Amino acid sequence: MGERLIVIGADAAGMSAASQARKRRDHRDLEILAFEKSAHTSYSACGIPYWIGGLVDQQDDLIARTAEQHRDRHIDVRIGRTVTSIDVRNRTVTVDDDSTHEFDQLMIATGGKPKRPDWPGIDANGVHGVQTLDDGEAVSASIRHTKAKRAVVIGGGYIGVEMAEALIRHDLQVTLLERGDQPMHTLDPDMGALVAQALRDYGVDVRTGVTVKGIETRDGWARAVTTDDGTFDADVVVLGLGTTPNSQLAADAGLPIGPTGGIVTDRRMRLPGHEGFWAAGDCVEVLHRVTGRPAAIPLGTHANKQGRVAGINIGGGYASFPGVVGTAVSKICDLEIARTGLQEKEAEAAGFAYATATIESHTVAGYYPDAAKVTVKLLAEKSTGRLLGGQIVGGAGGAKRIDVLAVAIWNQMTVEEMTGLDLGYAPPFSPVWDPVLVAARAVSDALRA
């Protein structure tokens, strides 16, 4: 009288769910069958830029668990197989080998879809997204094949700046094209400007306010990127334009899609109105705890948490996903970048009246070796005084301080109360006033002003 769980997508969310469900129900009680369109399971997509850049030795290092390892735990993973449709009424999925499979429980973990504009030349050799391990391999192959000297990265988000670093490590001349005023548009422009300056100091040719028109090709290979601001020669072109929820399969089946384009779930990762249907990872939208509105935030750590929640519930336990506050960190060479909560444009869009303050401090006591500069910007709501968001740009040890802000936002702390927080202090770790506390004091003052 066993059930069958079908998992669509065998990466972070899907396989976390499968593992948790398996932990609670053995294979006689729950058969688990997973379909994965790529050649790999359970890998760290976030690690790809570091592998391309040579900081991570081998592709295998990024794979947490292979299909064989999953099979050893009675999770039957079929790699290289794409689910082409879901029949909600009959509870079946159809696969690209024309097979059809019944399910009792369905876990949709179809991930994100990299934005890929319809530019002329976009499909040329040497033009790459950076989402899958195959993409990573292809970038490396292009660099070797073309004996590349010049690279253009299109888009200045996380993947864009991380890939800029990876390409610098290959001694390429790197140009970063960004449509907006500054790279890292998840930061406010004043903080993004610090990132732009650092990129330039590292030798990246940062061009902002640039609209790409297409890719020039020769013999099927990319040769240059054409824009409204001139043409940029390129042996390799990397697309870092972000992703959208890959929810088409669910939408085609009539399953609920929200305003962000992500699949709608409840807090236990169930599809409302569809018993036994679950979804998790980059394909879903989740509660943003600051705005109270849904948000689609593609990030491995969310995918893992949501997958775990779904799996515990499928396994008969109880777990719920509490939402996000928008925390993200990144690193380019020595520069650390972090944000949480709302940036100014998000706070405005959500209708908050807010004050801001930006301070400069050091990552450790100013007199301690390797003290690095760090800039912290905070937003606080005018009426309640609570922290709405924070951004950090600085040297080693700066970015993970974002966690203090994330936990403070989570608990709806006021910036005034934050000034008293008992954070760890010793000269190798912090000035006597942690930069986060200095910033909390500054924005408290700004609220009173």
Place this chain on the structure above:
Amino acid sequence: MGERLIVIGADAAGMSAASQARKRRDHRDLEILAFEKSAHTSYSACGIPYWIGGLVDQQDDLIARTAEQHRDRHIDVRIGRTVTSIDVRNRTVTVDDDSTHEFDQLMIATGGKPKRPDWPGIDANGVHGVQTLDDGEAVSASIRHTKAKRAVVIGGGYIGVEMAEALIRHDLQVTLLERGDQPMHTLDPDMGALVAQALRDYGVDVRTGVTVKGIETRDGWARAVTTDDGTFDADVVVLGLGTTPNSQLAADAGLPIGPTGGIVTDRRMRLPGHEGFWAAGDCVEVLHRVTGRPAAIPLGTHANKQGRVAGINIGGGYASFPGVVGTAVSKICDLEIARTGLQEKEAEAAGFAYATATIESHTVAGYYPDAAKVTVKLLAEKSTGRLLGGQIVGGAGGAKRIDVLAVAIWNQMTVEEMTGLDLGYAPPFSPVWDPVLVAARAVSDALRA
């Protein structure tokens, strides 16, 4: 019709108060007169081990503001002057030059008093506490004078382990004598054992369960430390036995002293029942937010915060000190050590029933360069599930994660809720599950077991 503020002790707490009061009231409205028994004002005592160890170049680097700089802001600091008594009724202080000074407001910031047992030989040359800049200079002079080869550090607390590192940097053979089962008694013994092992790996001869009996001397200089477990040769002896609140002056004046031996204040750092009397820093006791009981925790960051609160209030503003959760961090060579909240023996003493879990993880993604091991131990209350305490021992980037735990404890979060926290994730900063989250999951499971 101006008032006079007298400040006793011109270090972190006293001068933070003076600065904040001055910011709000000019010198015609408020005269500020400060007495400092040492030769220096506003210095970082916490930096002394790093200066002795050569990580900080110059003594001056540790001085945030000199007496002259304070005088430029109309804060009259008299260095090398000790206040010998307070006349509460007549509102005067007497100084060791037999002068007497009236006050309207009195700020008591007499700091901590290093424990200095009545051992034979304790006053010999070459035996040093590490509290003031003068102490730091004396240790360095002793090392030079004796061409020291062997050092004994007595006491395995923060100062003890930090001094062990400083002395290793001078290529001394270092023995650390600790009375308890493990060094770092602010950690549980299982976590302290990790510190002991690391110290041994760095070449420190760690002896635990050892009771010191005295110092052997020759020609007035220390030659060895005698214990119940043998005699340890020493050219230099460093005392790291902790401090107690230096509250004798206040006690002699009949001012309120609490159960910890610290001066009693309210949240605004006022002495209850004594209008215009204030105290802050290592000489006071404060609310421990987890036990709800008073605690005396000597730490520069608390002294600065409390001094600031007192100064704002003296200046006519409103500020309050919210108490502490017992956060502390330290570092010995590459090993980072941190704790917050209650350790097991404190939780027992406070009457909590609790569960614990200890996990091992990495500071960054396991595949990323320089991923270091980190061990996290959490305590959670059985009935409520809330986090009571946390301890971290590990490599670079480990210790400051204590801040996440500190903010969680501050907000009385349950460990179950913590498993969903939106902490910063990217491979150079964290595994996909931050070690703190892994630990929260483990202790959640332990609560249910």
